[in-house]
Amino acid sequence: MLRLIPLTICLFLAPAVAAKEVLPQKFSLQGKTLVYDTETEVTGELAEITEEDVSHLRNILKKSPEITELQLNSVGGSVYAGEEIAGLVLEYGLDTLVDGTCISACVDVFLAGERRRMTIGSSIGFHQRNWPSEAVHKYYRSERKRRRWATPFEFGSWIYEDTQSEVYEHLSYMVARGVDPGFAIETLRTDPDGEWYPSRLRLIAAGVLRELKPGEQP
DSSP, X not given: OTTHHHHHHHHHHHHXXXXXXXXXXXXXXXXXXXXXXXXXXOSSSOSSBOHHHHHHHHHHHHHOTTOOEEEEEEOOBOHHHHHHHHHHHHXXXXXXXXXXXXXXXXXXXXXXXXXEEEOTTOEEEBOOOOOOHHHHHHHHHHHHHHHTOOSHHHHHHHHHHHHHHHHHHHHHHHHHTTOOHHHHHHTTSSOTXXXXXOOHHHHHHTTSSBSSOTTOOO
16 A cells, blocks of 8 residues: 555656646746746756747647747847737737846737736837848748849849838737827837847836736726
8 A cells, every 4th residue: 555655646647747848948837828028947848938939838828828928038039920929919808018128029929918017027028120130141042043133233233122121010009909109100219239128117108018908997
């Protein structure tokens, strides 16, 4: 009989241990809140928002319908991955919470939240998007045949049009999420190498922080 007790304990502990091991790096679960922290120590992964994180988050949300909130701490990363993660937040109707810092692509994720909060001492930063010259060169070399760019000047013309479309779509997204249009435009003033950190009161007034869900009574 005594031999069965340790075996029984192991059987009960195994699922709990397995559940912890299932979550990939950058993610942890605290009750109904899923923590997404790209600033923690990671092994073999970029310490930023990546395409791999999109797949991880999608799988976690499918397996854990009890999750109602996504907690964020990130200085950003892939713009496109941020947009995909924001789409998942919208799809699952999650609230968002900043605990630490949230900059660049992280802000897109944060704005997708129904209720949007920020802990005391945390910050939300804005700056212009950028595309490093090395990445531009690599994209041109990989896409010039498919897109039939005869010269780099044709590529430059495409960049000009694409940038305008991207800025329009980003500002439209912010306004659609309840952000004041004037504030949204203001976020474009800071160079990519810097960050603008508005005060909590300014973020509330601009509609970035939203303690209540739309239509919810205080």
